[in-house]
Amino acid sequence: MDDLIGSIGGPGDTLLGVPVITELSYAPADPPGGRGHLLDLHLPATTSDGPLPVLIWSGGSGWMADNGKDSADLIAEIFNPMGYAVAGVSIRASSQAVFPAQLHDIQAAIRWLREHADDYGLDPARFVIMGDSSGGWTAAMAALTGVDDPPSAVRAAVAFYPPTNFLQMDEQMPPGGREFFNSMFGLTACHDDPASPESALLGFPIQTRPEEVRATDPASYASAAAPPIMILHGQDDRFVPHGQSVLLYNALRAAGATATFYSVPGAGHDRREVLDPANHIGHTVYRTAGGTERITVGAPAPSWEAVADFLRAALH
Incomplete structure:
Protein backbone atom coordinates (compact mmCIF):
# COMPACT_ATOMS: atom_id res chain seq x y z
CA MET A 1 0.00 0.00 0.00
CA ASP A 2 2.82 2.44 0.80
CA ASP A 3 4.39 1.76 -2.61
CA LEU A 4 1.06 2.43 -4.29
CA ILE A 5 0.61 5.74 -2.49
CA GLY A 6 4.10 6.90 -3.28
CA SER A 7 3.94 6.09 -6.97
CA ILE A 8 0.48 6.68 -8.37
CA GLY A 9 -1.43 9.83 -9.15
CA GLY A 10 -0.25 12.23 -6.47
CA PRO A 11 1.82 12.73 -3.33
CA GLY A 12 1.53 10.17 -0.60
CA ASP A 13 0.68 11.30 2.94
CA THR A 14 -1.21 10.22 6.01
CA LEU A 15 -4.07 12.10 7.61
CA LEU A 16 -5.51 10.95 10.94
CA GLY A 17 -3.43 7.81 10.42
CA VAL A 18 -5.08 7.08 7.05
CA PRO A 19 -3.09 6.84 3.79
CA VAL A 20 -4.28 9.51 1.37
CA ILE A 21 -3.42 10.40 -2.22
CA THR A 22 -4.04 14.11 -2.57
CA GLU A 23 -4.75 16.62 -5.33
CA LEU A 24 -5.77 14.19 -8.05
CA SER A 25 -7.16 16.05 -11.07
CA TYR A 26 -10.34 14.50 -12.38
CA ALA A 27 -10.80 17.30 -14.94
CA PRO A 28 -8.84 20.31 -16.25
CA ALA A 29 -8.68 23.33 -13.93
CA ASP A 30 -11.44 25.78 -14.92
CA PRO A 31 -10.83 28.53 -14.02
CA PRO A 32 -7.03 28.22 -13.83
CA GLY A 33 -5.90 28.15 -10.23
CA GLY A 34 -9.21 26.82 -8.95
CA ARG A 35 -9.57 23.65 -6.86
CA GLY A 36 -12.97 22.49 -8.09
CA HIS A 37 -11.44 19.81 -10.28
CA LEU A 38 -9.53 17.97 -7.54
CA LEU A 39 -10.14 14.94 -5.36
CA ASP A 40 -8.33 13.20 -2.53
CA LEU A 41 -8.40 9.43 -2.20
CA HIS A 42 -8.28 8.05 1.35
CA LEU A 43 -7.41 4.36 1.35
CA PRO A 44 -7.74 1.84 4.20
CA ALA A 45 -4.51 1.33 6.11
CA THR A 46 -4.78 -2.44 5.70
CA THR A 47 -5.03 -4.31 2.42
CA SER A 48 -8.21 -6.02 1.26
CA ASP A 49 -8.81 -9.37 -0.39
CA GLY A 50 -10.47 -7.63 -3.33
CA PRO A 51 -11.28 -4.26 -4.84
CA LEU A 52 -12.65 -1.68 -2.40
CA PRO A 53 -16.12 -0.18 -2.31
CA VAL A 54 -15.90 3.59 -2.75
CA LEU A 55 -17.62 6.23 -0.65
CA ILE A 56 -17.56 9.57 -2.47
CA TRP A 57 -17.83 12.61 -0.19
CA SER A 58 -18.35 16.27 -1.02
CA GLY A 59 -18.77 18.77 1.80
CA GLY A 60 -21.11 21.74 1.69
CA SER A 61 -20.35 25.45 1.50
CA GLY A 62 -23.53 26.94 0.06
CA TRP A 63 -21.79 26.43 -3.31
CA MET A 64 -19.50 29.32 -2.31
CA ALA A 65 -16.22 27.39 -2.06
CA ASP A 66 -14.33 24.82 -4.13
CA ASN A 67 -13.06 22.87 -1.12
CA GLY A 68 -15.61 20.06 -0.81
CA LYS A 69 -12.88 17.43 -0.57
CA ASP A 70 -11.25 18.97 2.49
CA SER A 71 -13.77 17.57 4.99
CA ALA A 72 -13.40 13.99 3.75
CA ASP A 73 -10.72 13.20 6.33
CA LEU A 74 -13.35 12.88 9.07
CA ILE A 75 -15.48 10.62 6.88
CA ALA A 76 -12.43 8.50 6.06
CA GLU A 77 -11.66 8.13 9.75
CA ILE A 78 -15.06 6.46 10.16
CA PHE A 79 -15.38 4.49 6.93
CA ASN A 80 -11.82 3.43 6.07
CA PRO A 81 -11.81 0.94 8.97
CA MET A 82 -15.03 -0.50 7.51
CA GLY A 83 -13.16 -1.30 4.31
CA TYR A 84 -14.21 1.67 2.16
CA ALA A 85 -11.99 3.83 0.05
CA VAL A 86 -13.17 7.41 0.60
CA ALA A 87 -12.90 9.89 -2.25
CA GLY A 88 -13.18 13.50 -1.17
CA VAL A 89 -14.36 15.49 -4.19
CA SER A 90 -14.32 19.24 -4.75
CA ILE A 91 -16.63 20.89 -7.25
CA ARG A 92 -16.57 24.44 -8.56
CA ALA A 93 -17.92 27.34 -6.55
CA SER A 94 -20.81 29.41 -7.88
CA SER A 95 -18.39 32.33 -8.35
CA GLN A 96 -16.37 30.14 -10.75
CA ALA A 97 -19.21 28.59 -12.75
CA VAL A 98 -22.99 28.49 -12.53
CA PHE A 99 -25.31 25.48 -12.57
CA PRO A 100 -25.23 22.89 -14.15
CA ALA A 101 -21.42 23.05 -13.86
CA GLN A 102 -21.50 21.64 -10.31
CA LEU A 103 -23.57 18.64 -11.40
CA HIS A 104 -21.26 18.07 -14.34
CA ASP A 105 -18.28 18.22 -11.96
CA ILE A 106 -19.49 15.48 -9.62
CA GLN A 107 -20.48 13.31 -12.57
CA ALA A 108 -17.02 13.80 -14.07
CA ALA A 109 -15.40 12.83 -10.77
CA ILE A 110 -17.47 9.63 -10.59
CA ARG A 111 -16.50 8.73 -14.14
CA TRP A 112 -12.83 9.45 -13.43
CA LEU A 113 -12.82 7.24 -10.36
CA ARG A 114 -14.47 4.45 -12.32
CA GLU A 115 -12.02 4.79 -15.21
CA HIS A 116 -9.08 4.62 -12.78
CA ALA A 117 -10.53 1.95 -10.50
CA ASP A 118 -7.91 -0.64 -11.39
CA ASP A 119 -5.10 1.81 -10.62
CA TYR A 120 -6.20 2.22 -7.01
CA GLY A 121 -7.83 -1.14 -6.23
CA ASP A 132 -23.92 17.60 3.81
CA SER A 133 -25.87 20.80 3.05
CA SER A 134 -24.99 21.82 -0.52
CA GLY A 135 -22.88 18.66 -0.51
CA GLY A 136 -26.05 16.74 0.38
CA TRP A 137 -27.64 18.38 -2.65
CA THR A 138 -24.63 17.21 -4.68
CA ALA A 139 -25.06 13.64 -3.43
CA ALA A 140 -28.80 13.57 -4.17
CA MET A 141 -28.37 15.13 -7.61
CA ALA A 142 -25.60 12.68 -8.51
CA ALA A 143 -27.67 9.70 -7.37
CA LEU A 144 -30.81 10.77 -9.21
CA THR A 145 -29.17 11.82 -12.48
CA GLY A 146 -26.44 9.19 -12.77
CA VAL A 147 -26.41 7.18 -15.96
CA ASP A 148 -24.69 4.02 -17.13
CA ASP A 149 -23.26 5.50 -20.34
CA PRO A 150 -21.12 7.40 -19.64
CA PRO A 151 -20.94 5.62 -16.28
CA SER A 152 -21.75 8.17 -13.58
CA ALA A 153 -24.23 6.03 -11.63
CA VAL A 154 -23.90 5.24 -7.91
CA ARG A 155 -25.48 2.46 -5.87
CA ALA A 156 -26.75 4.63 -2.99
CA ALA A 157 -26.65 8.14 -1.56
CA VAL A 158 -26.70 9.72 1.89
CA ALA A 159 -27.75 13.37 2.07
CA PHE A 160 -27.45 15.38 5.28
CA TYR A 161 -29.91 18.34 5.28
CA PRO A 162 -29.88 18.95 1.52
CA PRO A 163 -31.46 22.00 -0.14
CA THR A 164 -33.91 20.79 -2.78
CA ASN A 165 -36.69 23.13 -3.90
CA PHE A 166 -35.08 26.57 -3.77
CA LEU A 167 -38.35 28.38 -4.49
CA GLN A 168 -39.97 27.04 -1.32
CA MET A 169 -37.10 27.57 1.09
CA ASP A 170 -38.23 30.92 2.47
CA GLU A 171 -41.76 29.79 3.26
CA GLN A 172 -40.36 26.75 5.08
CA MET A 173 -37.91 28.64 7.30
CA PRO A 174 -38.50 28.08 11.05
CA PRO A 175 -39.44 31.01 13.33
CA GLY A 176 -36.56 33.46 13.38
CA GLY A 177 -34.83 31.58 10.59
CA ARG A 178 -35.11 34.29 7.96
CA GLU A 179 -33.64 36.91 10.25
CA PHE A 180 -30.81 34.59 11.24
CA PHE A 181 -30.05 33.68 7.63
CA ASN A 182 -30.10 37.31 6.52
CA SER A 183 -27.71 38.29 9.29
CA MET A 184 -25.32 35.46 8.46
CA PHE A 185 -25.13 36.29 4.75
CA GLY A 186 -25.75 40.04 4.77
CA LEU A 187 -29.05 39.68 2.89
CA THR A 188 -32.52 41.20 3.19
CA ALA A 189 -34.73 38.62 1.44
CA CYS A 190 -33.29 35.34 2.73
CA HIS A 191 -33.04 32.56 0.11
CA ASP A 192 -35.07 34.61 -2.36
CA ASP A 193 -32.53 37.43 -2.23
CA PRO A 194 -30.80 38.17 -5.57
CA ALA A 195 -27.51 37.66 -3.73
CA SER A 196 -28.49 34.44 -1.92
CA PRO A 197 -26.39 31.28 -2.33
CA GLU A 198 -29.16 29.77 -4.47
CA SER A 199 -29.38 32.80 -6.76
CA ALA A 200 -25.59 32.83 -7.08
CA LEU A 201 -25.64 29.15 -8.08
CA LEU A 202 -28.09 29.85 -10.90
CA GLY A 203 -26.60 33.19 -11.90
CA PHE A 204 -29.92 35.05 -11.56
CA PRO A 205 -32.52 35.82 -8.83
CA ILE A 206 -34.28 32.50 -8.40
CA GLN A 207 -37.82 33.86 -8.24
CA THR A 208 -37.48 35.55 -11.64
CA ARG A 209 -37.06 32.33 -13.67
CA PRO A 210 -38.81 29.54 -11.77
CA GLU A 211 -38.89 27.05 -14.65
CA GLU A 212 -35.09 27.10 -14.90
CA VAL A 213 -34.75 26.65 -11.14
CA ARG A 214 -36.63 23.35 -11.35
CA ALA A 215 -33.58 21.71 -12.92
CA THR A 216 -31.70 22.15 -9.62
CA ASP A 217 -34.31 20.22 -7.59
CA PRO A 218 -33.29 16.60 -7.01
CA ALA A 219 -36.94 15.74 -6.37
CA SER A 220 -37.72 16.49 -10.00
CA TYR A 221 -35.57 13.50 -11.00
CA ALA A 222 -37.18 11.01 -8.60
CA SER A 223 -38.12 7.67 -10.15
CA ALA A 224 -38.65 4.06 -9.18
CA ALA A 225 -35.25 3.30 -10.72
CA ALA A 226 -33.43 5.62 -8.32
CA PRO A 227 -30.77 4.08 -6.08
CA PRO A 228 -31.63 3.92 -2.36
CA ILE A 229 -31.30 7.32 -0.69
CA MET A 230 -30.96 8.14 3.00
CA ILE A 231 -31.86 11.66 4.12
CA LEU A 232 -31.08 13.10 7.57
CA HIS A 233 -32.33 16.53 8.66
CA GLY A 234 -32.71 18.45 11.91
CA GLN A 235 -36.07 20.08 12.53
CA ASP A 236 -34.40 23.24 13.91
CA ASP A 237 -32.22 23.90 10.87
CA ARG A 238 -32.00 27.67 10.23
CA PHE A 239 -29.88 27.40 7.09
CA VAL A 240 -31.71 24.76 5.07
CA PRO A 241 -35.26 24.29 6.37
CA HIS A 242 -36.33 20.82 7.38
CA GLY A 243 -39.16 20.95 4.84
CA GLN A 244 -36.65 20.64 2.02
CA SER A 245 -35.95 17.04 2.97
CA VAL A 246 -39.67 16.38 3.43
CA LEU A 247 -40.21 17.42 -0.20
CA LEU A 248 -37.44 15.13 -1.44
CA TYR A 249 -38.60 12.15 0.60
CA ASN A 250 -42.21 12.60 -0.49
CA ALA A 251 -41.17 12.74 -4.14
CA LEU A 252 -39.14 9.55 -3.76
CA ARG A 253 -42.03 7.81 -1.99
CA ALA A 254 -44.52 8.88 -4.66
CA ALA A 255 -42.18 7.60 -7.39
CA GLY A 256 -41.87 4.17 -5.78
CA ALA A 257 -38.19 4.63 -4.93
CA THR A 258 -36.38 3.25 -1.88
CA ALA A 259 -35.64 5.92 0.73
CA THR A 260 -35.07 6.41 4.44
CA PHE A 261 -35.64 9.78 6.10
CA TYR A 262 -34.52 10.64 9.64
CA SER A 263 -36.33 13.71 11.01
CA VAL A 264 -34.54 14.81 14.17
CA PRO A 265 -36.04 17.31 16.65
CA GLY A 266 -33.67 19.68 18.41
CA ALA A 267 -31.00 19.36 15.72
CA GLY A 268 -29.77 22.22 13.59
CA HIS A 269 -27.52 22.47 10.55
CA ASP A 270 -24.82 20.23 11.97
CA ARG A 271 -24.02 16.53 11.50
CA ARG A 272 -23.01 16.27 15.14
CA GLU A 273 -26.42 17.49 16.27
CA VAL A 274 -28.27 15.20 13.87
CA LEU A 275 -26.27 12.20 15.12
CA ASP A 276 -26.24 13.25 18.79
CA PRO A 277 -28.16 10.74 20.95
CA ALA A 278 -29.39 13.67 23.07
CA ASN A 279 -31.64 14.62 20.15
CA HIS A 280 -32.93 11.11 19.53
CA ILE A 281 -35.95 11.22 21.79
CA GLY A 282 -39.02 11.36 19.60
CA HIS A 283 -37.23 11.47 16.28
CA THR A 284 -39.14 9.98 13.37
CA VAL A 285 -37.86 7.53 10.78
CA TYR A 286 -39.72 7.25 7.49
CA ARG A 287 -38.90 4.30 5.24
CA THR A 288 -40.39 3.66 1.85
CA ALA A 289 -39.87 1.08 -0.89
CA GLY A 290 -42.04 0.41 -3.91
CA GLY A 291 -44.69 2.81 -2.61
CA THR A 292 -45.05 1.06 0.76
CA GLU A 293 -44.14 3.17 3.79
CA ARG A 294 -43.18 2.29 7.35
CA ILE A 295 -42.90 4.97 10.04
CA THR A 296 -41.30 4.53 13.46
CA VAL A 297 -40.75 6.99 16.29
CA GLY A 298 -37.68 6.94 18.51
CA ALA A 299 -35.92 4.07 16.74
CA PRO A 300 -33.70 3.24 15.02
CA ALA A 301 -31.39 6.07 15.95
CA PRO A 302 -29.55 8.09 13.31
CA SER A 303 -25.92 7.17 13.72
CA TRP A 304 -22.87 6.34 11.67
CA GLU A 305 -23.71 2.69 12.31
CA ALA A 306 -27.15 3.23 10.78
CA VAL A 307 -25.57 4.94 7.78
CA ALA A 308 -23.11 2.07 7.40
CA ASP A 309 -25.92 -0.51 7.60
CA PHE A 310 -27.87 1.39 4.94
CA LEU A 311 -24.90 1.49 2.58
CA ARG A 312 -24.05 -2.16 3.24
CA ALA A 313 -27.58 -3.23 2.36
CA ALA A 314 -27.49 -1.16 -0.85
CA LEU A 315 -24.18 -2.65 -1.93
CA HIS A 316 -25.08 -6.26 -1.18
Missing part, protein backbone atom coordinates in the same frame (compact mmCIF):
# COMPACT_ATOMS: atom_id res chain seq x y z
CA LEU A 122 -11.39 0.21 -6.36
CA ASP A 123 -14.54 -1.71 -7.21
CA PRO A 124 -16.29 0.16 -10.05
CA ALA A 125 -19.54 -1.66 -9.31
CA ARG A 126 -19.72 -0.45 -5.69
CA PHE A 127 -19.79 3.35 -5.63
CA VAL A 128 -21.89 5.30 -3.11
CA ILE A 129 -22.02 9.04 -2.42
CA MET A 130 -22.55 11.25 0.63
CA GLY A 131 -22.52 14.94 1.50
